[in-house]
Amino acid sequence: MSRKVIAGNWKMNKLPNEAIEFISKIEEVAARSDNEVILCVPFTDLFYSLLTAQNTKVKIGAQNMHWEEKGAYTGEVSGKMLKSIGTEYVIIGHSERRQYFAETDETVNKKLKAAFANELKPILCVGETLEQREQGIQEKVITEQVEKALEGLTNEQIQNTYIAYEPIWAIGTGKTATAKDASNAMQSIRKKVEEIAGAEVAQKIILLYGGSVKPDNAKPLLEAPDVDGALIGGASLQVEEFTEIIEYNDK
């Protein structure tokens, strides 16, 4: 795929005024680029971000959601609520949520189903820890995460799930997977998707790499075989850095 997905994950960063300013500044870059530009913002920035991004090519996503529509779940936000204000994407199963907020393969699966029930486009995250990589079991870990996450989804839903491979040891550490590591992981994921949903879905599904993607390493990672895009944390917080990554192929 020559058109890439460039998705930012702001995590717990930026106030609404900062979100508005950021989106206004990258609007033109996104309009010029063939790449799909997505920003996944904190809940408190969603509404302002959606308004600012209206009639632009910048797409807006959330970073988490609950699987129930409504109810006694203090502090949670449902897929239905996200959809009601026009949210298009939602990250599901980010490793920080798995690590710090007790997200499991089972809750990830429920959230994916709820995302589709509310016509949200999910960005599913999978990835191994450093310990698992040192044991050489990364392929087993990520393919199991994929299998459990996609359980019970239709082939069409699977095809419309963006899957981000984010090795935990590469997140926020400055250490990136090599282009070859990223490609290998993507190939394992595609193979697993093929087993579950067939060759056509496996060929069409969009796979992203995440973990210390920066302007100076974006090109080899994005051009690695089987990599369809990137999910970017730290470098999505700076207009200049994010812009350089969106325009990585113009260099």
Ligand code: 13P
């Ligand atoms: P960094 O780009 O800061 O390593 O974060 C990656 C990530 O977790 C994106 O979801």
